Amino acid sequence: MRIDVITIFPGYLAPLREALLGRAISAGLVDLAVHDLRTWTRDVHQAVDDAPYGGGPGMVMRPQVWGEALDAVLALDERPARIVVPTPAGRPFTQATAQAWSGDERLLFTCGRYEGIDQRVVDDARRRDLTVDEVSIGDYVLVGGEVAVLVMVEAVVRLLPGVLGNPASAEQDSFSDGLLEGPAFTRPEVWRGLAVPDVLRSGNHAKIARWRRDRALERTAERRPDLLAALPEDALDDADRAF
Numbered sequence: 001m002r003i004d005v006i007t008i009f010p011g012y013l014a015p016l017r018e019a020l021l022g023r024a025i026s027a028g029l030v031d032l033a034v035h036d037l038r039t040w041t042r043d044v045h046q047a048v049d050d051a052p053y054g055g056g057p058g059m060v061m062r063p064q065v066w067g068e069a070l071d072a073v074l075a076l077d078e079r080p081a082r083i084v085v086p087t088p089a090g091r092p093f094t095q096a097t098a099q100a101w102s103g104d105e106r107l108l109f110t111c112g113r114y115e116g117i118d119q120r121v122v123d124d125a126r127r128r129d130l131t132v133d134e135v136s137i138g139d140y141v142l143v144g145g146e147v148a149v150l151v152m153v154e155a156v157v158r159l160l161p162g163v164l165g166n167p168a169s170a171e172q173d174s175f176s177d178g179l180l181e182g183p184a185f186t187r188p189e190v191w192r193g194l195a196v197p198d199v200l201r202s203g204n205h206a207k208i209a210r211w212r213r214d215r216a217l218e219r220t221a222e223r224r225p226d227l228l229a230a231l232p233e234d235a236l237d238d239a240d241r242a243f
């Protein structure tokens with residue numbers, strides 16, 4: 001997968017080269033390029049923003065600069081890119097989004113700052129039949145899209161084949177079956193007087209699976225009743241309902 005990021009703060013994306021993602025890059029599973037938006041400014045001040053039409057607080061990022069940046073970065077590779085525009089006004093980014101994008105050959109992230117990017121940049125790209133997704137990572141407001149890009153790239157890249165040591169970790173993720181994952185334990189058997197649940201040491205795999213499923217249902221009901229309510233009809237069997 002090729003990933004491009006356009007930002008006025010390239011240094012903000014440095015963590016992408018650490019740890020799991022760094023290894024995915026070194027291993028050639030991900031080809032990452034971070035670009036400084038100011039490369040495509042033409043004035044001496046390298047201005048990327050201007051006052052909003054209609055008035056109001058804040059500044060809007062100028063379309064000429066973004067338009068040239070997108071054209072240039074798209075041309076770096078012949079494969080078509082999904083263009084991702086992080087914005088608190090976007091559709092929610094979820095595990096299903098990460099799964100869908102992990103099948104793409106190329107992602108291009110555009111980091112807006114200030115009050116966002118002139119809407120015509122998105123409108124123009126869509127008019128040229130490019131895929132543009134405006135997405136939000138949650139119901140709070142960040143200063144810019146950079147941290148949201150760190151979040152989304154990490155969620156997508158860990159799903160690529162060969163990135164996780166044990167692919168079963170991704171299959172058992174919270175959300176992949178629509179439920180939160182239950183609690184996990186390791187040695188010692190008793191720590192500060194707290195014992196590991198007996199069932200997990202029983203060696204009875206069917207009982208362990210049932211116990212884990214019940215804890216997942218319990219935790220989801222407590223913390224995320226909205227997820228339980230959204231499960232498809234056939235997601236719960238009689239044993240689940242008995243719990």
Ligand code: 6GU
Pocket residue numbers: 085086087088135136137138139140141142143144145148
């Ligand atoms: Cl994707 N961007 C910004 N600036 N703020 C956000 C967000 C994105 N998602 C939630 N808040």
